[in-house]
Amino acid sequence: MTRLTGECFCGAVKYQITGKLRDARSCHCSRCRKVFSAQASAYALVEATDFNWLCGEQHLTTYASQQDFGFQFCRHCGSTLCGLYKNHVHGITLGCLNEDPHIDIGQHIFVGSKASWEIMPEGVTQYQERGPD
Secondary structure: OOOEEEEOOOOOOEEEEOOOOEEEEEEOOHHHHHHHOOOOOOEEEOOHHHEEEEEOHHHEEEEEEEOOEEEEEEOOOOOEEEEEEOOEEEEEEHHHEOOOOOOOOOEEEOHHHOOOOOOOOOOOOEOOOOOOO
């Protein structure tokens, strides 16, 4: 069984994943640049049943980005920890993992709206908008 742990920058919130991550992607849209405070997101999907908060769940703040979707942040340090779908953890931000997830980012999406200063690496799978589901 795969076991991964993650935490926010200040360490107040910690979680564990007991299953495999899948469908890692990097989104380059302007909304993800703001949510992740970076040129793009680094995000992978996880089964809600494989995800468990270890401590600090009371330190989370939720932002509903659109109907049924949202993100959870540490209210102390501001780290974006996970994405929600219908109030269940849908995916995690790869940057908050403590271990190597042994997953590659398989697609770069919304590169049509990437920041003008970002240079995409050669040879990566890119989609001008949303990639395949």
